[in-house]
Amino acid sequence: MRDPYAADVESRRAEHERWLRGPAGYLAAVERIELPIGATREVHGLVIEALPDGFRVDGERTGPRTVETGGRYRLRLSHQNFPAIVILDAESPRLREPVVPRWFPVDRAYRFVLPLEPDGARADIRTTRDQDRPAERAGWFTVPLDGRGYRLSATRFLEPGAGEIEVYFSDATSGRESYRMRYVPAEREGDRWLLDFNRTYNPACAWSPFYNCPLPPAENRLPVALRVGEMSPGTSELNVPSEHVAVVARFGDRDAAERATDALKSAGFADDDVSIVARGATTDESGRFVPGGLMVTVLASGREEAAKRVLHAHEAQDVSTNRVGATGTVGQRTV
Known part of the structure; x- marks a missing residue:
């Protein structure tokens, strides 16, 4: 008989993938518009004003949420005390790329x-956009x-639309088998709290550069490997053998990234060896801020210098060489 607990976890994962690839999921994001408090902007036919405690859409007050425009676009109203509109x-x-969780x-x-040892101290959280989101340490x-x-x-x-408790952490798999940081929700069970790392999930920044994601506080950077929950994003198609060398470069916009991939293919690199993946900003192992963007990755064993020349010619940023182990797919690399 199938384990009901495992079946529930797997059902949640399947639902997450359906949402991710849907019209309101992270992969649908195409633009971010910063909207300071008090500012007004018309976007796809809707007049949106950022308020200290939410938004006003066509004159009606609302909290952070996703709104329909009546066409192909949706607008995610993100407050976080640094209001923004993410266009979906x-x-x-x-949505047509083979990227999968x-x-x-x-x-x-x-x-x-587990019991929660109460704290309640103010403990603002640094984000991938180099901001400090007001927060409290719940415990x-x-x-x-x-x-x-x-x-x-x-x-x-401490912001409009918030209230849940979560643990933001990194561990010894971060940046290798898993994304650079992950989150796990805490759910109350009587006088205790459920902390189920099988429900650990990647932030929006693992899928799109258009979001603003919390970075783990120093005390939550674990030295142990938590091989549980969500891994780094993968692909459903691009298989690679062991010990390949990949050249990775960051681009500020998709047009530039696509021009670089076209040039790589014209230079003789196989279509299946070249990919573009969006990566959110994050921090490195020492806690320094690392900007996000669109990452062009090319499997270039024996032709690393040729790949670098093409990428530099197309104004790539942060070009690096990474070794890809026998882990299965292009998407299993840290990009």
């Missing part, structure tokens, strides 16, 4: 019901991992 396009080219196997050992969880207890802080944002 039901015909976004990214990947998951570690379900492991009940990472499901915890501390002591999580048994790898034979010892690790204290992880739980965050509640």
Whole structure:
């Protein structure tokens, strides 16, 4: 008989993938418009004003949410005390790309019901857009991992539309098998809290450069590997053998990235060896800010210098060489 718990986790994952690839998912994002508090902007026929505690759309007050425009576009109203409009396009080219979420196997050992040690101190959270989102440290969880207890802080944002408690963390798989940071929700169960790392998910920035995502606080950067929950984004098509060398470069916009990929293909690199993946801004292992963008990746074993010349000729930024191990797909690399 199938394990009901595993079936529930897998059902949630399937639903997440359907949403991700839908017209309101992260892959549909095509533009971000910053809208400072007090500013008004007409976007796809809707007049939107940013308020201290939400938005006004065509004269009606509303909170952070996704609104319909009556056409192919939706507008995600993101407040975070730094209001912005993310434009979602039901015909976004990214929805046709073979990028998919990947998951570690379900492991009940990472499901915890724990007490929350209250804190309540103000603890603003740095974001991928170099902002400090007002937040409070709701408390501390002591999580048994790898034979010892690790204290992880739980965050509640102080902003319109917020209120849930989550743990933002990185671990020894981050930037390798998993995205550079991940989030796990905390759900109340009586006088305790459910912290199920099988429900760990990637931030929006793993899928699109048009979002503003929390970075893990220093106390939540774990030295142990949590092979549970969501992995780094993958692809459903591009298989690579072991020990390939990939050249990766960042571009500021899709047009430039696509010109570079066309040039790489004209230079003799196979179509299946060249890909574009959106990456949100993040931090490196030392906590320094790393900007996001569109990452062009080319499998270039033996032709690394040729690939770099093409990328530099098209004004690529941050060109680097990475070794790809025997992990399966292009999307399993950190891009």
